Amino acid sequence: MMNYFPDEVLEHVFDFVTSHRDRNAVSLVCKLWYRVERYSRQRVFIGNCYAISPERLIARFPGVKSLTLKGKPHFADFNLVPQDWGGYVQPWIEALARSRIGLEELRLKRMVVSDESLDVLSRSFTNFKSLVLVSCEGFTTDGLAAIAANCRFLRELDLQENEIEEKKNHWLGCFPDSCTSLVSLNFACLKEINLAALERLVARNPNLKSLKLNRAVPLEALQRILMRAPQLVDLGTGSFVLDRDSDDSETYRKLRTTILKCRSIRNLSGFLEVAPHCLPAIYPICVNLTYLNLSYAAGIHGSELIKLIRLCGKLQRLWILDCIGDKGLEIVASTCKDLQELRVFPSDPFGAGHDAVTETGLVAISSGCPKLNSLLYFCQQMTNAALIAVAKNCPNFIRFRLCILDPTKPDPVTMQPLDEGFGAIVQSSKRLRRLSLSGLLTDRVFLYIGMYAEQLEMLSIAFAGESDKGMLYVLNGCKKLRKLEIRDSPFGDMALLRDVGKYETMRSLWMSSCDVTLGGCKTLAKKMPRLNVEIINENDQMEFAPEDSQKVEKMYLYRTLVGPRKDAPEFVWTLV
Amino acid sequence: MSVPLEHDYIGLSSEAVPSMEGSERSSSGGLNLNLKATELRLGLPGSESPGRDNGVGVLKSLLVVSGAKRGFSDAIDGGSGKWVFSGNGGSEAELGKGGNLFSPRSVNGGGKGGGCECNNQNTGLGSPVLKDGVVPPPSPKPLQEKKPQLSAPAAKAQVVGWPPIRSFRKNSMATHSPKNDDDAEGKSGSGCLYVKVSMDGAPYLRKVDLKTYGSYMELSSALEKMFSCFTIGQCSSHGVPSRDGLNESRLMDLLSGSEYVLTYEDKDGDWMLVGDVPWEMFTESCKRLRIMKSSEAIGLAPRAMEKCKNRN
Numbered sequence: 001m002m003n004y005f006p007d008e009v010l011e012h013v014f015d016f017v018t019s020h021r022d023r024n025a026v027s028l029v030c031k032l033w034y035r036v037e038r039y040s041r042q043r044v045f046i047g048n049c050y051a052i053s054p055e056r057l058i059a060r061f062p063g064v065k066s067l068t069l070k071g072k073p074h075f076a077d078f079n080l081v082p083q084d085w086g087g088y089v090q091p092w093i094e095a096l097a098r099s100r101i102g103l104e105e106l107r108l109k110r111m112v113v114s115d116e117s118l119d120v121l122s123r124s125f126t127n128f129k130s131l132v133l134v135s136c137e138g139f140t141t142d143g144l145a146a147i148a149a150n151c152r153f154l155r156e157l158d159l160q161e162n163e164i165e166e167k168k169n170h171w172l173g174c175f176p177d178s179c180t181s182l183v184s185l186n187f188a189c190l191k192e193i194n195l196a197a198l199e200r201l202v203a204r205n206p207n208l209k210s211l212k213l214n215r216a217v218p219l220e221a222l223q224r225i226l227m228r229a230p231q232l233v234d235l236g237t238g239s240f241v242l243d244r245d246s247d248d249s250e251t252y253r254k255l256r257t258t259i260l261k262c263r264s265i266r267n268l269s270g271f272l273e274v275a276p277h278c279l280p281a282i283y284p285i286c287v288n289l290t291y292l293n294l295s296y297a298a299g300i301h302g303s304e305l306i307k308l309i310r311l312c313g314k315l316q317r318l319w320i321l322d323c324i325g326d327k328g329l330e331i332v333a334s335t336c337k338d339l340q341e342l343r344v345f346p347s348d349p350f351g352a353g354h355d356a357v358t359e360t361g362l363v364a365i366s367s368g369c370p371k372l373n374s375l376l377y378f379c380q381q382m383t384n385a386a387l388i389a390v391a392k393n394c395p396n397f398i399r400f401r402l403c404i405l406d407p408t409k410p411d412p413v414t415m416q417p418l419d420e421g422f423g424a425i426v427q428s429s430k431r432l433r434r435l436s437l438s439g440l441l442t443d444r445v446f447l448y449i450g451m452y453a454e455q456l457e458m459l460s461i462a463f464a465g466e467s468d469k470g471m472l473y474v475l476n477g478c479k480k481l482r483k484l485e486i487r488d489s490p491f492g493d494m495a496l497l498r499d500v501g502k503y504e505t506m507r508s509l510w511m512s513s514c515d516v517t518l519g520g521c522k523t524l525a526k527k528m529p530r531l532n533v534e535i536i537n538e539n540d541q542m543e544f545a546p547e548d549s550q551k552v553e554k555m556y557l558y559r560t561l562v563g564p565r566k567d568a569p570e571f572v573w574t575l576v
Numbered sequence: 577m578s579v580p581l582e583h584d585y586i587g588l589s590s591e592a593v594p595s596m597e598g599s600e601r602s603s604s605g606g607l608n609l610n611l612k613a614t615e616l617r618l619g620l621p622g623s624e625s626p627g628r629d630n631g632v633g634v635l636k637s638l639l640v641v642s643g644a645k646r647g648f649s650d651a652i653d654g655g656s657g658k659w660v661f662s663g664n665g666g667s668e669a670e671l672g673k674g675g676n677l678f679s680p681r682s683v684n685g686g687g688k689g690g691g692c693e694c695n696n697q698n699t700g701l702g703s704p705v706l707k708d709g710v711v712p713p714p715s716p717k718p719l720q721e722k723k724p725q726l727s728a729p730a731a732k733a734q735v736v737g738w739p740p741i742r743s744f745r746k747n748s749m750a751t752h753s754p755k756n757d758d759d760a761e762g763k764s765g766s767g768c769l770y771v772k773v774s775m776d777g778a779p780y781l782r783k784v785d786l787k788t789y790g791s792y793m794e795l796s797s798a799l800e801k802m803f804s805c806f807t808i809g810q811c812s813s814h815g816v817p818s819r820d821g822l823n824e825s826r827l828m829d830l831l832s833g834s835e836y837v838l839t840y841e842d843k844d845g846d847w848m849l850v851g852d853v854p855w856e857m858f859t860e861s862c863k864r865l866r867i868m869k870s871s872e873a874i875g876l877a878p879r880a881m882e883k884c885k886n887r888n
Binding site for chain 1: 737738739741742744745746749788790794797801
């Protein structure tokens, strides 16, 4: 029946289908739908830049305007992936530049970006509007200068936690006077900035809604900027310190007055440097906040945090340091009834851990905040009883990541593994998509995960399990699994090879410091030509031919349609 | 008063961490886990490896992979040593076996036949499999080259990539580690610590409360702002990025570019260059601050320049 509709009608219908997955599903219905869908697709998400080539992207989706690319494996965030592993955006940008693609938005995560790439990007797409770089590296402020100078309609420049070499140029000053279209600017990860250029830029961009400053922006400058941009919705402060001298209480007073006018601010972050006595300046806007990120604010003690939190009744997302303590979390629980996402980071990851949070804080949160669906919790300890209580109170978890700082710590009360606790979580949260485990864990927890975690897409395992059975429970049970990353766990070839077809249904598998051997990986690679099975070998000496029985330090495998990558460094071996 | 802790660039202190013992006590009671055996320690080979059975088959000391590219930060963070916690609830005998994997990198010398008596050949893969009970003696040479002394291995076990925190966050926390004083309010208790700040050529003095700053960087930026009308802060416009981790270097940058040096009078009445001692020590001994012209700081200034060069 649908064949009687002209393509335009189909296309119009498809316009309402926006999620990548839904559009992927649409494209599989029939050849007609495939065709209409591909020409009308504007946003493409590529979760692994090595799964496909830029040429094939361009061939299939000639109308693409927005591209998201991810490069290195997730564990690269924790230094488990050596430098120069890969993830270069250059070939993508070059290919897109050569084509007639009208790229408007590029979002990259864990990729290597060069100044040259940024330069080519800035010159090749006249309508380029939005650049978002998350955890990327390889470029300098020269690249940013090119973007600023050449992208005439730039709306968004969002730099999140990148490693950027800062040169002496004043890249911010490269935005021409004609640049008035900025909506979002985030340079919090830089160390320096040209203040004068910043203030002028803010003054001439009245549509600015999101502004995240860096440490180099002092409080006085923040006050002047807020005067110019009271319409901000999303603010990341820079340096939030003032001393107490009489002259500067004037600045503080001005700041308070200015902040009072910023009634639109809903998201507040930054505070990379903060003096506690300056915090009351933001009290007036706390009541409107839906997102508060104080996770970099090492200078604020628990009691001050609590004073602040008490004012934030509408909070939906809170990122905080563990110096808030269990008591502070109880205040959060009683104040923030709409809380959906909580992230508690360790203020002293390798240290003593006083003021840190325990299971008590988490249970309190779960009792007070039943809407909680996303959790990242670094803590000193956890008990099964607490996890079971949390599971009962909050059956809506989509993301549940627990990180016990001592990774194999059992339940300190019962000395049991935490299998039952995590089991309760997966059983109760039927929509759980992402899970990270820690603490003492046996194969049993994987049995539970395999049985109950039907929607699970991403699982992170560290120092857990007893035998291959653990991994098998997961591979057999979790039908929607896409990303599995395992470190320091006793899973070997038997588990790896039991169901080789499974890996083509997943994006990737990472195993490091496990029991898989070179022989096992070779067997897998041979059986599955559409997987790239990469071994990362960091030992410099290659004198002896490695034996198949040798255990593999780091293995990363992923499905791909384009075969072994050609840019692998010499320490990465792709098995065939 | 507590001795100020030296922090390396990622904020690790080399001091003993008391809660380590505490957590051991609480967690090892009742279960035959022998957590002490699984405790990870960093230390040079042959250094004290606190009482552990060799029969356990878990290597304690840091084995460093060869590869000259790695520096100290890599040794801690970037993964030369590989560790395994024994996750088995059971006896130690199970450890070597399919239990939690242990995969030390093969030691540099090992591959060449020296040092490591592993059963398997050391190969390019660098993961010799150990049979139960065998603890390969660490090879001294590469470790000496690569591993700067981490004094007391009482720093909590440093496992590569654990806890899973992004480098950006780790680095941010390192430069601004929370004050771990006992008084919860940093400014109450002993109250404020106002000191006079004078600047050569300025018509009036200022006062700052040292307790409101946590680092030299905070102090220097505050002073910069305070005296900016007298153009002390020329350096920031040079665009020299401040190095993270070393609080003093920003001050040094400030000093090296301008005609002023920041000095203070300590408890003994001596005039000292600001930035030499750890922050806490400085706040305890500083009585007043003076921003003096380099030309006047005869005894101090050359040292300042020297210190500048040495640090860079």
